[in-house]
């Protein structure tokens with residue numbers, strides 16, 4: 350076996366380990382960073398962005414158009430709200446990158462107009478091409494943005510390796526309105542823009558009252574919660590930009606990944622946790638452990654399948670390692686996949702628990718978590734649950750927070766945000 354070096358594998362696996370104390374320390378640092386951010390103390394690594402919407406009453410009704418933009422696929426839909434119940438009545442979805450069709454609307458070669466024309470074409474599908482009725486549109490825009498007085502949303506900076514030119518610093522609503530007009534669909538009015546974490550919180554709280562915190566665990570990673578200021582001020586939903594939390598310990602693979610990223614030094618937690626980066630982290634560690642100069646691109650779903658070690662995972666791993674691969678290297682590669690996913694989940698659990706500690710409301714809470722990585726990877730779900738149980742050891746187990754997931758939370762939340770503007 351040319352490429353199996355047990356010691357190197359053990360070192361790589363060890364470098365992804367977070368002990369119980371590490372997780373506890375990170376949760377405590379998260380809590381402190383929230384508190385520093387509220388006091389506007391510069392030592393925080395969090396940038397809390399107040400959302401322009403508050404929690405829904407649950408009585409909102411009507412048909413709305415929703416757009417969900419910020420991951421690998423863009424979705425648009427017509428959503429019917431019916432007082433605490435919501436249903437998607439028409440939907441359209443397309444990826445932002447298609448090799449077969451020869452387009453890439455994520456990279457630096459795409460222009461703002463191309464991207465927004467693409468969004469407008471999906472919206473057109475969601476309205477069934479109706480260019481005469483009036484529609485209110487809610488937009489889930491999953492990047493850090495500053496809410497503007499006129500209801501607009503200025504993109505502060507791209508994350509998740511998006512690099513389309515001419516959008517940073519611009520009002521997203523204006524760009525969308527202009528694209529809808531070019532398409533002859535000025536009858537669709539962008540009414541509200543919310544981050545995906547906020548959309549997911551609106552949906553969870555519309556469907557089950559008693560949810561005050563929500564997270565996205567997908568291409569990107571982020572969380573939001575309702576801040577009550579100890580009852581002294583009007584509550585505000587803060588988008589925490591939790592992916593940018595930086596009080597974490599990185600290993601050599603994190604550092605390599607960061608140095609090669611479009612935004613070096615930014616989004617430290619996101620680069621250790623989210624689907625956009627998990628595959629690359631695994632690839633870097635696997636190359637090091639097997640002493641190879643190159644291994645093909647790895648996706649987060651490859652890592653999840655490899656950790657699962659079923660027939661699909663076995664064949665994906667064999668593709669990566671080729672013939673030069675035996676039982677020992679196989680087992681070590683599976684454990685490495687578990688280590689990368691396990692660290693991601695333990696970090697996420699620390700972020701969630703630190704937030705709950707800050708909220709002072711740990712017991713009998715719902716935490717809404719959405720996103721493909723969380724929903725599709727049992728190892729992640731179980732590890733998040735176990736790590737939170739470990740952190741909350743002092744609380745009676747029956748009152749530990751419940752993690753709830755919802756379908757179409759981003760689309761429904763966008764529709765709820767639009768409905769609230771017309772109340």
Ligand code: GLC
Pocket residue numbers: 419490491492493508509544545546565567568569570571572590592619
């Ligand atoms: C990135 C974005 C953030 C979003 C998250 C999840 O972290 O910056 O705004 O909520 O991804 O999509």
